[in-house]
Amino acid sequence: MRVLSAALCTLEPQVVSHAAEMFEVLSDPAIYEFENAPPASEAWLKERFERLETRQSTDGAQHWLNWVIRLPSGELAGFVQATVLPINTSYVAYDLASKFWRRGIGRSAVRAVLDELASQYGARTFVAIHKASNFRSHALLCRLGFTVGTLEHDPMFAAEQDEVVMVKTVDSAGSAA
Numbered sequence: 001m002r003v004l005s006a007a008l009c010t011l012e013p014q015v016v017s018h019a020a021e022m023f024e025v026l027s028d029p030a031i032y033e034f035e036n037a038p039p040a041s042e043a044w045l046k047e048r049f050e051r052l053e054t055r056q057s058t059d060g061a062q063h064w065l066n067w068v069i070r071l072p073s074g075e076l077a078g079f080v081q082a083t084v085l086p087i088n089t090s091y092v093a094y095d096l097a098s099k100f101w102r103r104g105i106g107r108s109a110v111r112a113v114l115d116e117l118a119s120q121y122g123a124r125t126f127v128a129i130h131k132a133s134n135f136r137s138h139a140l141l142c143r144l145g146f147t148v149g150t151l152e153h154d155p156m157f158a159a160e161q162d163e164v165v166m167v168k169t170v171d172s173a174g175s176a177a
Contacts (some may be wrong), residue, residue, distance in 0.1 A: 001055060001065060006112035008105050011067035014079060015053060018068050019046035021076045030098035034131040061086050063121060069096065069109045077105055080113045082123075090123040106140055114144065118170055126168040133162075141166045 004011040012018070023042040032038060039045040052066050063084035069077040078096035085091075092113065096106045117123035128146060130137040149165035 001067075002116075004067065004112045004116055006108040008103070008108040009072070009077065010070045011080060011109055011112055012070055014049060014066035014068050014081075016046055016049045018076070019049050022049075022068060022079065025076050025078060025097045026095065028097045028099075031095050034134040065113075065117075065121075067109075067113060069105065071100075071105070078109075080109050082113060082117055084117060084121045084123055088122050089125040089127060090117045090121065092117075092126050092128050101136065107143055110140070110144060114168070114170075124170055126170075128166045129163050130166070131162055132164050138164065138166070141168075144168065 001013040003013065014022075020042055023039060023045050026045070027038045029038065039048070049066075052064055055064055056062060057064065063082070065084065066079060066081045068079050071077050077100045078094065080092070080094045082093075083091040092110065094106060094110055096109075100106075114123075114126055117126070126146070127149075128137070128141050130141070146166035146168040149167045
């Protein structure tokens with residue numbers, strides 16, 4: 001894993017030493033308007049980050065890639081994560097502190113990760129799943145060229161009834177297909 005440069009930020013491979021600063025970022029209650037909850041404690045987050053530093057599933061079949069989003073000011077704004085499957089497919093997820101919404105930072109960061117996944121990990125299909133009510137994520141993904149998956153995608157990617165599967169496919173050159 002390497003540091004990624006994006007138009008509005010830098011993405012650093014997530015490590016345990018990011019836990020304290022990311023705890024503050026992830027404690028923003030606005031992030032959890034549609035699902036999940038803030039980390040239970042900084043210690044819990046540190047332990048989680050330590051487990052994720054393996055960068056792969058226990059069987060080695062999946063790459064677990066996590067980057068923190070660093071702004072030019074030096075402040076952390078959120079994260080982008082990816083699970084790369086052995087079938088040239090990658091799940092993508094992200095969280096951004098609410099004070100950084102609507103500035104293009106999320107789109108810039110996710111775009112850089114998609115480019116990295118295509119060029120370095122051979123991903124050709126990208127999947128993002130969000131709650132149907134999460135209009136912000138839906139808009140961001142549409143701007144990145146994702147489209148709503150078909151009904152056959154829902155069970156394939158384990159979407160729940162109140163979730164939307166978004167899919168983007170690229171060719172071997174990394175261009176949207």
